[in-house]
Amino acid sequence: MKLKNIALSALTIAIATGCATADQQPQHEWTQDKEYNLTILHTNDNHGNFWQNKYGERGMAARATLINNIRAEVKAEGGSVLLLSGGDINTGVPESDLQDAEPDFIGMNMIGYDAMTLGNHEFDNSLDVLAKQEGWANFPFISANIYKDGKRMFDAYKIFNKDGIKIAVIGLTTEDTAKIGNPEFIGELEFRDPKVEAKALIAELKATENPDVIIAATHMGHYLNGDNGSNAPGDVQLARYLNEGDLDMIVGGHSQEPVCMEGAEYAKFKPGQDCAPDVQNGTYIVQAHEWGKYVGRADYTFKNGEFTLQAYNLIPVNLKKKIKVDGKKVRVLIQDEIAQDPAVFAKLKPFQEKGQVALNIKIGQSDGLLQGDRNVVRNNQTNLGRLIATAHMQRAKADFGIMNSGGVRASIDAGDITYKDVLTVQPFGNIITYVDMTGAEVMDYLNVVGTKMKDSGAFAQFAGISMTVANGQVSNVAIAGKDIDLAKTYRFTIPSFNAAGGDGYPKITTHSAFVNTGYVDAEVLKEYIEANSPINVADFEPKSEMVYN
Numbered sequence: 001m002k003l004k005n006i007a008l009s010a011l012t013i014a015i016a017t018g019c020a021t022a023d024q025q026p027q028h029e030w031t032q033d034k035e036y037n038l039t040i041l042h043t044n045d046n047h048g049n050f051w052q053n054k055y056g057e058r059g060m061a062a063r064a065t066l067i068n069n070i071r072a073e074v075k076a077e078g079g080s081v082l083l084l085s086g087g088d089i090n091t092g093v094p095e096s097d098l099q100d101a102e103p104d105f106i107g108m109n110m111i112g113y114d115a116m117t118l119g120n121h122e123f124d125n126s127l128d129v130l131a132k133q134e135g136w137a138n139f140p141f142i143s144a145n146i147y148k149d150g151k152r153m154f155d156a157y158k159i160f161n162k163d164g165i166k167i168a169v170i171g172l173t174t175e176d177t178a179k180i181g182n183p184e185f186i187g188e189l190e191f192r193d194p195k196v197e198a199k200a201l202i203a204e205l206k207a208t209e210n211p212d213v214i215i216a217a218t219h220m221g222h223y224l225n226g227d228n229g230s231n232a233p234g235d236v237q238l239a240r241y242l243n244e245g246d247l248d249m250i251v252g253g254h255s256q257e258p259v260c261m262e263g264a265e266y267a268k269f270k271p272g273q274d275c276a277p278d279v280q281n282g283t284y285i286v287q288a289h290e291w292g293k294y295v296g297r298a299d300y301t302f303k304n305g306e307f308t309l310q311a312y313n314l315i316p317v318n319l320k321k322k323i324k325v326d327g328k329k330v331r332v333l334i335q336d337e338i339a340q341d342p343a344v345f346a347k348l349k350p351f352q353e354k355g356q357v358a359l360n361i362k363i364g365q366s367d368g369l370l371q372g373d374r375n376v377v378r379n380n381q382t383n384l385g386r387l388i389a390t391a392h393m394q395r396a397k398a399d400f401g402i403m404n405s406g407g408v409r410a411s412i413d414a415g416d417i418t419y420k421d422v423l424t425v426q427p428f429g430n431i432i433t434y435v436d437m438t439g440a441e442v443m444d445y446l447n448v449v450g451t452k453m454k455d456s457g458a459f460a461q462f463a464g465i466s467m468t469v470a471n472g473q474v475s476n477v478a479i480a481g482k483d484i485d486l487a488k489t490y491r492f493t494i495p496s497f498n499a500a501g502g503d504g505y506p507k508i509t510t511h512s513a514f515v516n517t518g519y520v521d522a523e524v525l526k527e528y529i530e531a532n533s534p535i536n537v538a539d540f541e542p543k544s545e546m547v548y549n
């Protein structure tokens, strides 16, 4: 195998040189009848997870070792490697968030990422932070469908030449960024239909660059059989919209799942098991779950213009499973331990320490679980949703508080609470805002906000107010236990994200009685917990304030 590759590479040079002046159309540089190996590696939805978790899982130092080992293995076989990210580097781990994800971008540089697309969470910070991050990165940020002042804000694609194979990687970002990104920061940006942009761009690339392989690094989500529900269309719709086979591969993100199929359904995939990627309209679609839990590895061969997937794997990065030993649950590695790369470890350690010093100080305690699990809080009122809305309401001396469930990112366990716990629940740095409205205005507002669909981040958590929701309308509204008076004025709080129109809430920032308090949500929650510790969870338990019919 090795000998064959060496012999043929001499021939490649001869033919490539011979072709160079033969035609003005870009000529392929690969050798007829030679089989090449090309491995595409990918991750997505890093969300601040530069460091390993408390169980020693994941982390960029181990990811570096894994990827370096694969590179060495592929190189020894005469092949080449391309490493791509499906975006959402930002937001989710306080140590990273407090440092604008600098350790994450440094880690990606050291691991040697070739390109990343922009996820919606790249717009959680102001655009100057994004520009700073672009400066830190040694690799390009690509997205074809983000526009500012009518022009593309980023390069639409990047061309790679691997052993004579010309690979175009195009970047695409979910249109939902306009809805779920922070409106304060993206007001001037346009997120155009990525399907339309991709189709036009691929046609353009074929006419100009004539690539051998076209890959899309996307942050659009994988929705089974293209059933995207209330989300913007994702990777499946993208593949189906294009001409069959125009796109070889989609390296995805955003829906945060391992895309492993069993026929037309998702397989019941567990770490370490085989994973079959989705195939739609001649395009492979892959996604490596989230947080650096896996590195996706797609081994292709390339011969006479044919790009063929030979093997696909989601490789766990020191993931563990719980087993019972002597009646006790212990966590054990699913596969052989991947050592942490010493250079990456040493480089990132000071960032981790700096972040932890500030975060691990106890600020209070709770006598029970404060429920913020995504699947619960987006479907029901919870004690944590109510606690947050109460903290906001008290800070602004409001009559009631509204909190979008999409802004509640985790639960808080019983026992000691640290600032880190609070920041894990509220990582976005939203500002508490309030508005004074008449009862009649409040009713119009609630008819939109109170009726947001379950199982979405828009689903609202409430404090200080009760109502019945039925047939897309609210009724029986009572504030502080009294029926709402349409003529009276009420004050309520709302995160800045929603006040600016996020989650499809009515935009109230232009209301004459709108106030931006300047208080950051996590800081308000931290203060409230400090002042009211120990938190008695029963005080915040939802009873029948919200009735959904």
Ligand SMILES: [Zn+2]
Binding pocket: 088, 119, 120, 121, 219, 253, 254, 255
């Ligand atoms: Zn996302």
